[in-house]
Amino acid sequence: MRRIAAGNWKMNGTGAELGEIETLAARNTDSVEVVICPPATLLSRAADIAGPVLVGGQDCHAAESGAHTGDVSATMLKDAGASFVIVGHSERRADHGETDADIAAKAQAGLDAGLNVIICVGETLDEREAGRTLDVVGTQLAGSVPDSAASNTVVIAYEPVWAIGTGKVPSNDEIEEVHGHIRQLLTERFDTGAEMALLYGGSVKPSNAAEIFAVPHVNGALVGGASLKASDFGGIIDALNASD
């Protein structure tokens, strides 16, 4: 099973922050895949200094090229040194109205470009409180993950929207319930679904990472705020390395 610590810098970071990646690059990443997704403006420079750390984009357009002002294609990410791309983050779904079909098309573009694709799903607080979490996540999974997905190219990130950047984290039982559901759906649909890595995301920190990584069907994390400093992200990488 792949184990992945992925950092999503979101709209944070200029050249002054590249030293954080240099610090991570000096670490022994051992048996886990460590990925940093900086803003697109830093991708090429990050890739040059990342050593064993992999770099990725935070989004891509579904088309390979064309008249799409301000967008970046998966082919361009690959050309800049990326080996991963995140698609379907809840901030993209909310800020840009991305639908499951949009996300499936972006994911397919990432796969076509030879990238590993991290596909995000997760419920809002209202959806959780209405008891709809498993339905919402199941629907997102069905619509956002392309039929060509396989365990060596696609990673699923479960990120409850209400846990992102809030310091609130679901209980271990709540994480296990959703990850177990995702695992079941993936196993039913894909030949390699049982081996597809499942990441948890939402207020992961060095102080709670080990506990989260002990939850069944959690194979790593997608980290926002705590990935901005190598010292914090390093603690999360250490916890993943130490997990079974």
Ligand SMILES: O=C[C@H](O)COP(=O)(O)O
């Ligand atoms: O992509 C990362 C997630 O949105 C989690 O962000 P966070 O670790 O700041 O809560």
